[in-house]
Amino acid sequence: xxxxxxxxxxxxxxxxxxxxxxxxxxxxxxxxxxxxxxxxxxxxxxxxxxxxxxxxxxxxxxxxxxxxxxxxxxxxxxxxxxxxxxxxxxxxxxxxxxxxxxxxxxxxxxxxxxxxxxxxxxxxxxxxxxxxxxxxxxxxxxxxxxxxxxxxxxxxxxxxxxxxxxxxxxxxxxxxxxxxxxxxxxxxxxxxxxxxx
Numbered sequence: 223x224x225x226x227x228x229x230x231x232x233x234x235x236x237x238x239x240x241x242x243x244x245x246x247x248x249x250x251x252x253x254x255x256x257x258x259x260x261x262x263x264x265x266x267x268x269x270x271x272x273x274x275x276x277x278x279x280x281x282x283x284x285x286x287x288x289x290x291x292x293x294x295x296x297x298x299x300x301x302x303x304x305x306x307x308x309x310x311x312x313x314x315x316x317x318x319x320x321x322x323x324x325x326x327x328x329x330x331x332x333x334x335x336x337x338x339x340x341x342x343x344x345x346x347x348x349x350x351x352x353x354x355x356x357x358x359x360x361x362x363x364x365x366x367x368x369x370x371x372x373x374x375x376x377x378x379x380x381x382x383x384x385x386x387x388x389x390x391x392x393x394x395x396x397x398x399x400x401x402x403x404x405x406x407x408x409x410x411x412x413x414x415x416x417x418x419x
Contacts, residue, residue, distance in 0.1 A: 225359055225375040228290060232297035233355040239298070240305025240354070241347055245335075247306070248313040259306070266303035273300070274367040281368060288370030296364050301354030308353060312346025345413040352406055360399075 243262055247255050265273055277296045278287065286292030316339065324334040340347075362377035369378060376395055 224290075224373055225377075228293050228297060228373070228375060229355050229358040231294045232301055232358040233351050235294065235298040236301030236305050236354040236358075237347060237351040240302045240350060241309050243302070244306050244309035244313060247310055248316075259310075262306050263303040265300050266307075270300075270361075270363045274364045277364060278367040287368060288373065290373060292368055293365065293373050296368055297358035297361055298354075300361060300364065301357050304353040304357060305347075305350040308350035309343065309346050312343045316342060345416055349410045349413045352410055356403070356406055359402075 240262075243258075246252055247259055247262075252258070274296075277299065281287055281292040281296060284292075286295065320338050320342075321334055324338045329337070359375075360377060362375075362381050365373065365375050365378045366381070369375070376399075380395060
């Protein structure tokens, strides 16, 4: 249950923030786009142990150590780069003439986004949300640093079980995670094919 709650919450937060960031980065008028992009994708290239240690000290200083909210924010931080990269790639194929056409028909920015842009980029957003969920669901290092007894997730339980003894429950969960990863890849592939048509 912890894995699902933390994963779903972190995915929702990472998808919302990453999509907003990608929309901003896709605008040619935004100054310093490359620097902002480098900062946003830095958790993707930083070793997880360093990121986990940094998040532990940061969130503990805010009083969020060993809390569900702290883990959700930490997992969202790790998921945002995947959302930014995927949605930015989707926006690269977006025809900006559609936005201009909507504006010429008196549609405001929110209406244009909701009725024109969002339906066209939704396969990319869904793909990025799946990646963010997979990153959160699979994360063990951050949970080891930041999670308490009440925040045990499946990967942390597997880690603890492997250190003590390999039980059939761990093997069953490992099989489930392999099937989940295969379904995730099939879904992402289907969404990419759908967005290309």
